[in-house]
Amino acid sequence: MQQVAINGYGTIGKRVADAVRQQPDMEVLGVAKTRPNFEAETAIDKGFPLYAAVEEREELFAEAGLEIAGPVEDLVAEADVVVDATPSGIGAQNKALYEEYDTPALYQGGEDADLVDVSFNARSNFEDAVDADHVRVVSCNTTGLSRVIAPLREEYGVEKVRATLVRRGGDPGQSDRGPINDILPNPVTIPSHHGPDVETIFPDLDIDTLGMKVPATLMHMHSLNVTLEEDVDAAEVRDLFADESRLFLIPERMNIDGSGTLKEYALDAGRPRGDLWENCLWAESISTEGRDFYCFQGIHQESDVVPENVDAIRAVTGAADAEESIATTDEALGIGL
Ligand code: NAD
Known part of the structure; x- marks a missing residue:
């Protein structure tokens, strides 16, 4: 079971968390957030361990009655792979954190291509991302x-x-x-x-x-x-x-x-x-x-990149080849209308 961390639990991050949970070969280790907003509440309701993305803001979660599992550093240290789904440009700031703990990281399309080793689309270039440390799932x-x-x-x-x-x-x-x-x-x-x-x-x-x-x-x-x-x-x-x-x-x-x-x-x-x-x-x-x-x-801008993130997790961890990963993701999510 791949242990997956999700840093940034907004439009993309919350969807990726749900999709990862549905896969037979991976688990959501936790999700990190900056603010105790409605999405933090639903993360807790869904049983995702919630980590504080910014240390100084940890007390805001306590004030809102939301239990924090720890700082984002703990989450990144424990994870096999981290999916960074923070707003454009924040992923670049987070890169040093992922490097510090030697955790392979996926970034989203809002980041620059030169931040990463590989820009990724499962159907087109899955193999390029196998065992890469920094991969950008394109927009x-x-x-x-x-x-x-x-x-x-x-x-x-x-x-x-x-x-x-x-x-x-x-x-x-x-x-x-x-x-x-x-x-x-x-x-x-x-x-x-x-x-x-x-x-x-x-x-x-x-x-x-x-x-x-x-x-x-x-x-x-x-x-x-x-x-x-x-x-x-x-x-x-x-x-x-x-x-x-x-x-x-x-x-x-x-x-x-x-x-x-x-x-x-x-x-x-x-x-x-x-x-x-x-x-x-x-x-x-x-x-x-x-x-x-x-x-x-x-x-559909909010969701077409979600299965691609799931496949990119398998690519960077070397868990499956393109055909196998795409088939597993599709079946777990029910893709194919
Ligand atoms: P969003 O604003 O909905 O979610 C981002 C989340 O990250 C928010 O919950 C925010 O509070 C949190 N956050 C902010 N700073 C943080 C930090 N330092 N550490 C941890 N979390 C932090 O944004 P989104 O739409 O999900 O976009 C995320 C990335 O996905 C961007 O790169 C964006 O370009 C890309 N993307 C977005 C869409 C889209 O249509 N929404 C589509 C494809 C790709």
Whole structure:
């Protein structure tokens, strides 16, 4: 049993903790938090030992009646691997702590690629992270793009990727984010930073991305055009994608017209927090024109990186190969709509 520590118990950290708990080969040793907020309460309710991420704030937990198991240093020292799910930039500050205790660490997409040995997507480059000490699970958008690009590259070869990312303004709980009544080119410069981030997974890929931000919280939407190295029929691509467990091809008959109905479906299907771990591709949108492939896909920013974190744990601990890990994670979580 791999003993997993989770430092930072917010949007990503709490989901990773639940996912780790569901795996047959790992356990949550504890979670570390800075504040005794509602998430700290639910961590305790779920039986996760709660550690104080910042020593001076430990008494705030006592005042709130929340029992602390110890300082984050104890958690990191005991763990086989730590998942850092703190806000962007804090992971970099925490690196020295993980090094001090010689504990392999996973970071999230908000950290710079040069912080780590390897940027990770399970479907695309699992082997690169085997036995690595510092691994970055790439962002929700980069994860979503990589999952589509990997099979296209393997099957047909990819000449060029062009993607427009229509991004949610903030997560549902982020009342300080926006816009609330605008459509922003964001970043306004072209190409956006997303393309170079995908190149941390596929160093020789030719990719240009454009970003926008809109008043939505539920999901991102990608409009994709990939120029392949051979002529391809749309039906063939649909068949190729049907074999990918983390690509959900939304059938026309379901009458799912956007992120709202997708989330409603996830909730109806009993998904925890209405999470959609898979890329959600509209099957009807999968089109080809000679060597050009097109589609729309919805990306649930809060959850698509969760199974990737679970697989990255197995990679850095050398516990399984890519195929075995992905299959185990998928089965434990119920991935594959
Ligand atoms: P979040 O703000 O929801 O959660 C971060 C948690 O870390 C909070 O509970 C915060 O209190 C805690 N924290 C702050 N400082 C800390 C410290 N020094 N030590 C321990 N904990 C600390 O953030 P999030 O959305 O979960 O993002 C975490 C990382 O995941 C970021 O790198 C982000 O870019 C990345 N990410 C976020 C999303 C998303 O849509 N939310 C998607 C993919 C990747």
